[in-house]
Amino acid sequence: MSHPDPREELIALLPSLRAFAMSLTRQPAAADDLVQDTVLKAWSNFDKFQVGTNLRAWLFTILRNTYYSDRRKKVREVEDGDGVLTAQLSEKPAHDGRLAMRDFRVAFNQLTDEQREALILVGASGFSYEEAAETCNCAVGTIKSRINRGRARLAELMHLSENEAMEMTDPATMAVISAGRTATA
Amino acid sequence: MATPQPDKETVQKQIDDNLRKIFDETANQPIPDQLSQLLQQLREQETRK
Numbered sequence: 001m002s003h004p005d006p007r008e009e010l011i012a013l014l015p016s017l018r019a020f021a022m023s024l025t026r027q028p029a030a031a032d033d034l035v036q037d038t039v040l041k042a043w044s045n046f047d048k049f050q051v052g053t054n055l056r057a058w059l060f061t062i063l064r065n066t067y068y069s070d071r072r073k074k075v076r077e078v079e080d081g082d083g084v085l086t087a088q089l090s091e092k093p094a095h096d097g098r099l100a101m102r103d104f105r106v107a108f109n110q111l112t113d114e115q116r117e118a119l120i121l122v123g124a125s126g127f128s129y130e131e132a133a134e135t136c137n138c139a140v141g142t143i144k145s146r147i148n149r150g151r152a153r154l155a156e157l158m159h160l161s162e163n164e165a166m167e168m169t170d171p172a173t174m175a176v177i178s179a180g181r182t183a184t185a
Numbered sequence: 186m187a188t189p190q191p192d193k194e195t196v197q198k199q200i201d202d203n204l205r206k207i208f209d210e211t212a213n214q215p216i217p218d219q220l221s222q223l224l225q226q227l228r229e230q231e232t233r234k
Binding site: 007011014015016018019020022023031032035036039040043101104105108119120123124125151154155160 | 201213
């Protein structure tokens with residue numbers, strides 16, 4: 001056996017698991033609970049993990065499934081009780097046109113769970129589209145369209161140019177964009 | 186002329202840069218004690234098996 005022990009690899013992956021959890025829950029305490037649950041589940045299921053396959057995708061999938069299953073349970077209990085979605089954006093982008101980090105965070109937190117996870121997996125954690133699709137149990141095209149919609153929504157929330165900046169080619173994204181735009185020449 | 190609008194590539198790059206910042210902010214933090222302790226317990230159980 002030349003493969004490393006997945007239990008050791010798990011430890012190396014904890015920082016990115018925490019970052020992924022944070023992007024889903026948007027709250028540190030909830031993110032840490034989610035990572036703990038994920039570690040416990042992974043540990044008791046390591047016999048089902050095929051050594052040599054993608055441990056990162058396997059762990060991210062467990063984390064994500066745990067999150068969505070918890071969310072289904074909690075959806076009736078909590079309704080934006082933590083103020084995550086109520087924070088306000090500044091009215092205009094920063095003078096130099098750069099995205100202000102605080103505004104970006106507020107905008108990011110307003111995206112759907114599916115858009116946030118797709119953007120974080122591919123945009124920040126270095127997953128390929130295929131790996132992200134495997135993790136999210138969906139088609140590669142679905143990941144791509146979630147990323148496009150997420151980007152378009154971010155640009156919209158950040159008051160960036162939607163004409164030049166968001167020249168979308170994906171039909172699904174086009175549909176979403178044009179649906180939100182009634183009178184554009 | 187008003188302030189020139191950033192083009193699509195610039196916007197995408199800025200979005201990705203900020204996504205990475207959000208991600209790294211958590212990923213660069215040390216692992217919380219609670220989590221380290223949990224792992225230690227799990228490993229101890231493993232060796233006792």
